[in-house]
Amino acid sequence: MARFTFKLPDIGEGISEAEIVAWHVAVGDRVEEDQSLADMMTDKATVEMESPVAGVVVEIAGAVGDQVSIGAPLVVIETEGEVASPAAEPATLEAENPGVEEVAAKPSPLRGEGLGEGSEPRREVGLGETPAPHPSPLPEGERESASHTASTPVLASPAVRARAKDLNVDLTAIRVPEGERIRHADLDAYLRYNAGQGYHAPHAARARDDEQVRVIGMRRRIAENMAAAKRHIPHFTYVDEIDVTALEDMRADLNAHRGERPKLTLLPLLIVAMCRTLPDFPMLNARYDDEAGVVTRAGRVHVGMATQTDAGLTVPVIRDAQDRNVWQLATEIARLAGAARANKLTPQELGGGTITVTSLGPLGGIATTPVINRPEVAIIGPNKIVERPVFRGDDIVRAKLMNLSISCDHRVVDGWDAASYVQALKKYLETPVLLFAD
Incomplete structure (x- = not known):
């Protein structure tokens, strides 16, 4: 076994740091070469970081909304064999990236600490995001054709996620072309399709709990x-x-x-x-x-x-x-x-x-x-x-x-x-x- 430290590359002229706006992996996840690790935002654009190696994620650099300096460790991956990683540098994220020690000092939903067997890591909620709703059964005849969406991350904006939660709709049940986001129009089409199959959208307004969200991304x-x-x-x-x-x-x-x-x-x-x-x-x-x-x-x-x-x-x-x-x-x-x-x-x-x-x-x-x-x-x-x-x-x-x-x-x-x-x-x-x- 060996550890590979993936450092944040220079992703824009004159950029000294970038913000983590989304994690696509968590500690303990198996990743393949070229698999997406995280989305990083600079003043000019959002760039997707891809893994150069295959292995298991053992450390990640903080939470959504944190800033990471160019050249600082972003992800540490445990590989099955030797990889071309600087041997003189320890494969650790602590003290190499400003703000990481603070994240490590408290339990973080992105680092995988305290997860029991069979548990899944929780994802920090960004501005306007809400946790994905509990899965609901797919309509008969669609389970097989839509099953691929249940094993891959659901791509949807915070606004779509919030609306789906309010309507008690499981986003994994909505089929879209692979790699594309679920949009409001897809949600509308799903509601129309299921209107005659027992689905009833809420009609009366209801109070919602206060929610605090980080201004990020x-x-x-x-x-x-x-x-x-x-x-x-x-x-x-x-x-x-x-x-x-x-x-x-x-x-x-x-x-x-x-x-x-x-x-x-x-x-x-x-x-x-x-x-x-x-x-x-x-x-x-x-x-x-x-x-x-x-x-x-x-x-x-x-x-x-x-x-x-x-x-x-x-x-x-x-x-x-x-x-x-x-x-x-x-x-x-x-x-x-x-x-x-x-x-x-x-x-x-x-x-x-x-x-x-x-x-x-x-x-x-x-x-x-x-x-x-x-x-x-x-x-x-x-x-x-x-x-x-x-x-x-x-x-x-x-x-x-x-x-x-x-x-x-x-x-x-x-x-x-x-x-x-x-x-x-x-x-x-x-x-x-x-x-x-x-």
């Missing part, structure tokens, strides 16, 4: 970034109303004749309008290094796209948006959104934005006051499109109206500049043929 990053943005940036928000009747009519015509191209939403059309107008407002397409006192006005437009995922808000970047047509933008938007929701964005796809767009779609409300994605200096938020009667001359007609919000860094952008920019956007969005004119 992406939620911790979001909290830190939002606090830093509000602490450092003096925000102001300007809102104007835009008549998008003609834009929506044109979008419907384009979608009706799109062929194999992706369906257009408002977003790619808005980005084209932004790219058309930003050259005249370079103070908005910029990044502000407040420590150095330098504003960099970008020559190219790299649009951050605020995207809601099961794990929280993330902002992938559409690079060189000024060089893409509306169909290319629609394709890239769909690709980045899918990668974000599957947690497969690369660090390069998460950095370098020069201005951000955030939209709640049909939930957009009347107006928003979006928070700037620091170190950018502006963020644009289209709101919900509503139909209302408006005056056109002496006539009252039906129109589709949308409020557009823009939040700016008042250290760099004046209110006149923000209002003038929105008026320029308004011209393109209310006369959409200009979007395609030279």
Whole structure:
């Protein structure tokens, strides 16, 4: 027997430590080569750590939410033969990683201490997570086809787990393609399928016990970034109303004749309008290094796209948006959104934005006051499109109206500049043929 110490590798330029956001193994587990050990989050992305050897896990570096330094031991694996591990370094995690001694000093649900025969290690609950519900019998005829899910970890977001617990649904009974997460739509489909087989969802609201959860992983990053943005940036928000009747009519015509191209939403059309107008407002397409006192006005437009995922808000970047047509933008938007929701964005796809767009779609409300994605200096938020009667001359007609919000860094952008920019956007969005004119 030999012990192999797997140390956290350098997983990003300039990264000194990473946070444990999920364990896929526990002390005593048998792992195979290339099997997933843990998910580690940096400021830029979440990276899955895989085992380079096969063996039995004998030690792990702390709990979910703990920070591990680059080069510090993450997992110790007992192998059946000699492996290429530094012989001069002891295969122990204690005192080599800051914070590990504190974890070892008290019983930890991740370290496997005190487990009796036949017991299973408990998993620490992260923000919004709830323990998996007690298994319930699978519907007749599905046991064999769904049995593989019972022997592998159930992949689901904290929100899906919490909802499944409230509904008393066993997530192992829901079949999805191997390696994919169970989503709300899968849970809905399961409920509909079982509606006629004796399953009854609760109807009456009921009190729930208070629950304390750790702010960890992406939620911790979001909290830190939002606090830093509000602490450092003096925000102001300007809102104007835009008549998008003609834009929506044109979008419907384009979608009706799109062929194999992706369906257009408002977003790619808005980005084209932004790219058309930003050259005249370079103070908005910029990044502000407040420590150095330098504003960099970008020559190219790299649009951050605020995207809601099961794990929280993330902002992938559409690079060189000024060089893409509306169909290319629609394709890239769909690709980045899918990668974000599957947690497969690369660090390069998460950095370098020069201005951000955030939209709640049909939930957009009347107006928003979006928070700037620091170190950018502006963020644009289209709101919900509503139909209302408006005056056109002496006539009252039906129109589709949308409020557009823009939040700016008042250290760099004046209110006149923000209002003038929105008026320029308004011209393109209310006369959409200009979007395609030279």
